[in-house]
Amino acid sequence: MRKSNNQTKSKIVSAAWQLFYDQGFDNTTVDEIIRLSGTSKGSFYHYFESKDSLIGSLAYLFDEKYAELEQQLDYGKNAVDNMLFLTRELCMMIENNIDIELLSRLYAQQLSKRGQKELLDHTRLYYRLLKKLTIQGQERGEITRQKSSAEIVRLYAITERALLYDWCLHGGEYSLTEYAGSVMPLMLSAIRI
Structure with missing residues (x-):
């Protein structure tokens, strides 16, 4: 059932x-x-409750993409490289398939919403997958142990949300995929060993 x-x-x-x-x-x-x-x-x-309440489901639509991408991960590769792959593929999906106005509405709704905020739902595949990659990277000596896996996942998620938010603020006037491809490696260099 x-x-x-x-x-x-x-x-x-x-x-x-x-x-x-x-x-x-x-x-x-x-x-x-x-x-x-x-x-x-x-x-x-x-x-x-309404059509408006569907806006929050965009976070779960992203998770459907992560489920597809999880099958393509090469766990023999460096964990940070797998994280960069996930970011690149999600950004391409957003850029090519999600109306920027809807993404903007999601962020506005999450800021004003009481109760569950889908973007912060740590039961989502997004968070579970990032945690798995982070722990794997720490165990293999690819990612620093100076921060906990939870702190690293939080930093990663904050950076990714900032990229999406900024892209929305600029009305999609630049390539999200290209910009994320230059910013995320810089951020992840702080955790990479």
């Missing part, structure tokens, strides 16, 4: 983000999301 519930929610999220990308957030209705997802109005409102 739980798998079916997760599939229903996933269908709603996938349909919503497809419509948001194709026709814009403001031009998408809940009825269109329900129709495209093949679910019911009751299912929609079971998982989401």
Whole structure:
């Protein structure tokens, strides 16, 4: 039953983000999301209070990309190189598939939202994967032990969020992927041995 519930929610999220990308957030209705997802109005409102509450699900859409990327990681490589790979691939996905206005709304919502803030949900695959890579890197002597794995993951996440936030502030006027490719190695040089 739980798998079916997760599939229903996933269908709603996938349909919503497809419509948001194709026709814009403001031009998408809940009825269109329900129709495209093949679910019911009751299912929609079971998982989401409104269309606006779907904005936070973008963080989980990122996790779907991380699940795909996790399969491509080479754990024989340096852990920091794997972290840089994740950043590059996510930035490319965002740049090519996520409307910057929706990403901006996510950040605005997270700043003003009470209760759960999806970007800080440490049960997400994003945090678990970064922690796994950090611990692996520390055990193999690739990443400093002067900071805990939790501190390193936090620093990494803060830097990545700053990159995305700045890109939104500038209206996407530069390549997020290229800029992240120059900034993240600098940040990670502080933890790399």
